[in-house]
Amino acid sequence: xxxxxxxxxxxxxxxxxxxxxxxxxxxxxxxxxxxxxxxxxxxxxxxxxxxxxxxxxxxxxxxxxxxxxxxxxxxxxxxxxxxxxxxxxxxxxxxxxxxxxxxxxxxxxxxxxxxxxxxxxxxxxxxxxxxxxxxxxxxxxxxxxxxxxxxxxxxxxxxxxxxxxxxxxxxxxxxxxxxxxxxx
Amino acid sequence: xxxxxxxxxxxxxxxxxxxxxxxxxxxxxxxxxxxxxxxxxxxxxxxxxxxxxxxxxxxxxxxxxxxxxxxxxxxxxxxxxxxxxxxxxxxxxxxxxxxxxxxxxxxxxxxxxxxxxxxxxxxxxxxxxxxxxxxxxxxxxxxxxxxxxxxxxxxxxxxxxxxxxxxxxxxxxxxxxxxxxxxxxxxxxxxxxxxxxxxxxxxxxxxxxxxxxxxxxxxxxxxxxxxxxxxxxxxxxxxxxxxxxxxxxxxxxxxxxxxxxxxxxxxxxxxxxxxxxxxxxxxxxxxxxxxxxxxxxxxxxxxxxxxxxxxxxxxxxxxxxxxxxxxxxxxxxxxx
Numbered sequence: 001x002x003x004x005x006x007x008x009x010x011x012x013x014x015x016x017x018x019x020x021x022x023x024x025x026x027x028x029x030x031x032x033x034x035x036x037x038x039x040x041x042x043x044x045x046x047x048x049x050x051x052x053x054x055x056x057x058x059x060x061x062x063x064x065x066x067x068x069x070x071x072x073x074x075x076x077x078x079x080x081x082x083x084x085x086x087x088x089x090x091x092x093x094x095x096x097x098x099x100x101x102x103x104x105x106x107x108x109x110x111x112x113x114x115x116x117x118x119x120x121x122x123x124x125x126x127x128x129x130x131x132x133x134x135x136x137x138x139x140x141x142x143x144x145x146x147x148x149x150x151x152x153x154x155x156x157x158x159x160x161x162x163x164x165x166x167x168x169x170x171x172x173x174x175x176x177x178x179x180x181x182x183x184x
Numbered sequence: 185x186x187x188x189x190x191x192x193x194x195x196x197x198x199x200x201x202x203x204x205x206x207x208x209x210x211x212x213x214x215x216x217x218x219x220x221x222x223x224x225x226x227x228x229x230x231x232x233x234x235x236x237x238x239x240x241x242x243x244x245x246x247x248x249x250x251x252x253x254x255x256x257x258x259x260x261x262x263x264x265x266x267x268x269x270x271x272x273x274x275x276x277x278x279x280x281x282x283x284x285x286x287x288x289x290x291x292x293x294x295x296x297x298x299x300x301x302x303x304x305x306x307x308x309x310x311x312x313x314x315x316x317x318x319x320x321x322x323x324x325x326x327x328x329x330x331x332x333x334x335x336x337x338x339x340x341x342x343x344x345x346x347x348x349x350x351x352x353x354x355x356x357x358x359x360x361x362x363x364x365x366x367x368x369x370x371x372x373x374x375x376x377x378x379x380x381x382x383x384x385x386x387x388x389x390x391x392x393x394x395x396x397x398x399x400x401x402x403x404x405x406x407x408x409x410x411x412x413x414x415x416x417x418x419x420x421x422x423x424x425x426x427x428x429x430x431x432x433x434x435x436x437x438x439x440x441x442x443x444x445x446x447x448x449x450x451x452x453x454x455x456x457x458x459x460x461x462x463x464x465x466x467x468x469x470x471x472x473x474x475x476x477x478x479x480x481x482x483x484x485x486x487x488x489x490x491x492x493x494x495x496x497x498x499x500x501x502x503x504x505x506x507x508x509x510x511x512x513x514x515x516x517x518x519x520x
Contacts (some may be wrong), residue, residue, distance in 0.1 A: 028260055028329055032322075051308045052368075059316040062322070063351055063363060069325055070344040073337060127307050129368055 003047055010043040025081045027072050035065040052128045186296070192413035195303050199276060207439035208238045214481050221485040248428035249517075253331055256425065264383035265430040268437035269324030275316035276440060277303040278449050280370050283457045283465040301457065302371065309370040310362070313448060314354055317403055317441060319346050323434065324412050328422035339421025342411040345492050349499035350402035350409075356507035357395035360514040361385050361452055370448075381460070391510045395451045395503055397479075402444040402495070405438060407484040411492050419447040446476035 017037035038061035045054030076082060086092065127174045136144050212227065212235065219226030222435045227234030252258055280301040306312050321343055329342025362368060364385060365376045377383050402409040414471045423434055450456060450472035460468040490498070498511035 028257055028326070032260060032263075032326060035322060051306050052311070055308050055311040055315050059318060059355075062318050063347070064313065066325065066344055066347050069329070070341070070348075073329065073344070074343055090287070127367075129308060138375065143273070 006043065008049055013037075024058050025084065027076045027082055031065065031069055031072055034068070037064070038062075050128060057116070061138045115162060174180055189492055191297065191299070195299075196277070199281065200273060203276060203440045203443060204436055205481050206443065207436040208242060209295075210439045210442070210477070211241065211435070212238050213477075214484075217478065217481045218485050221482070230267070250428045250430065253426070254332065255332040255423050257332075258407070260326050261425075262430065264323050264327035264330060265426070265433035265437075266323075267326065268320055268431040269322035269440075270442065271316050271323070272437040272440040275313045275320070275444050277435075278306055278309045278312045278316075279372060279444055280451060280457060280469075281447070282469065305369075305371065310349060310358060310368050310448070310452070313370075313444065314358070317444065318347070318351060320437065320441065323437060324422040327434070328412075328428065331425040333385040333425050335419040335424045336422055338418045339412050339424070341490055342414075343403075343422065346405075346409065346411055346457070346495060350478060353395055353499050353503045353507055356400040356402060356504065356511060357392045357399055358452060360389050360392045360511050363511070363514050363518055364388060369434060370451050370456075373452055374458060377455045378458050379512040380458070380459065381455065384453065384455045386402065388513070389453065389510070391506060393449075395507050395510070396453070397449060398503060399499075401480065402443045402447060402499070403484065404445055404480070406442070406480050408487045408490050409495060411495065414489055416489070421424075442480060443473065446473040446480075449476050475501045486499040 017033040021037065024033070030093060033112050039058055039060075042054040042057040050116070060064035081172050105124065186295075215237075215383055216226040216234075227237040230236040230240050252261055279302075282301055285299055286299045286301060302309065324343045325340045328336040328338070328343065330336075361373070365373050366371070367376075373385075377385060398520045401407075405412050411421075413423055418424075426434065447469070450469060454472050455468070457465040457469040462472075463471070
C-alpha cells in the first residue's frame, strides 16, 4: 500500500513541478521546481529497488542544477518576472504536436506488454551497486569506456578554454592594471 | 500496523527531538569553548555556568517578530530554511547512531524487540548521506536569491562556488575507503573495523581522512570555509534578512550537519560503534563524535577565514589531485 501511495505522490509532484518549470515566468520558481523535480525522480528509482541509481540521480542533478542557478544569478534579476520573446508560432506548433505524439506513444506502449522486458535481468544475489557494476563492466563495457573518454576530452577542453590565465589571481593584481586592461 | 513502521516512527521522533535539542546545546558549547580559547568566560549570567542561556535563546527565537522583506519572493523565502533543516535530518536517517541492541525482556509490550542501529538501512548509505547533505546547500542558495538583498545574492553566489569546489573532493576522498571495504553500506564499514584500534581505516588511509575532514568542514560551512555568511565581508550572507524561527532553522540544520559529518568521520575512518577496550560501543561512538565536534570548534578558534578564490584553488589544485593519486595508489595496492 505504501508503495502505491508513494508512487502516485511522486508522480503527481514530479509532473506538477515540471509543469511549473515550463510555465513559470519567474526564473527562481522555474529553477527551484526543476531541482525539486529532479530530486523527486530519484524516488521512482528507490521504489523499484534501484537504490544506487536513485542516489546517483540526486547527486548528479543537485550539482548540475546548482550550476544553472549560478548562470541564473549572473544573467537575471531573480525576483523579477522575465518577459519571454516568442519568435515563431510555427516552432511552437511543431514542438507541441511532436510532444503530444510522443506522449500518446508512451502511454499506449503498455498495451503490448511483450514489448517491455528487461534486456539484462538483475543477478538475484548481488546488492544494488554490484548489479550495476556487473552490467557496466561486462555487457556495456565498450559504451562505458567510450563515454569515459568523451568526458575526459570534455574536461581537457574545458581546462584549455578556461585556463589561459590560470596562473594569475585577479585578487592579487592591482586595480589600476585591471582597469587599464579593460580600457584596451 | 507493522512493528517495523511503529519502531521507525518512534526512532524518527526521538532523533528529531534529541538532535534539535543538541543543536541548541551545541551553540552553548561552541560559545564556551571559543571563550576559553580566547581567554574570555562566555555566557555566565543566565543560570548556573550560563547553562540556561540555551533556553533564553530559544524563547527569544520563538517569540521574535517574523519579518519578510517587501520585495522578497515570499514562497521561496519561507521554503529555504525548511530545505536546510529537512535535508539535514533526512541525512541523519541513514547514519548509524548506536550499536544494534535488544530491548530487555523484562519491559512490557516492547521487550525482546531488536533495535537496528540505522533508521533507514539503505545499502548505499554513504552515498545517500553525502547526496542529501549536498542537496541541503539549496537552502542557503535559495535563501540568498529570494531575499532581494545584494548581500544575500553574494552569499548564494558563494554557496554555488563552495559547492562546486568541495563536492568533488568529498566524493573522491571517501572512494578510497570504499574500495578497501568493498561496500557502500555504513554498517559494513563498521564491521570491517571491528578488530579494535589497529583495524581502523584511518591507519591505512590517512590522506583520505584529512581530505574528508577538510571537505566536511567546507560542507558544513565551518571556519575556515564559512564563506557563505562571512560577517566581516558580506554582513551575514544568505541569512542577512532572516530573523526569528526561520533563522533558527538554518542554525539547527547547520548543527545537525556538523553531527552528521562527525558521525561519518567516526564510522568511516575511526571504527564507528565498535567496542573500544573496556568502553562499550555506544559510548565509544559518542566520544568520537564529541571529539570531532570539538575539533571543529578548535579549528574555528585557531584559523582565519579564507577567500573564495583560495577555496577553489585549494580544492581543485591541491586536494583533488591528492585524492586522485590516493585512489590510484589504493587501487594498485588492492589489486596486488
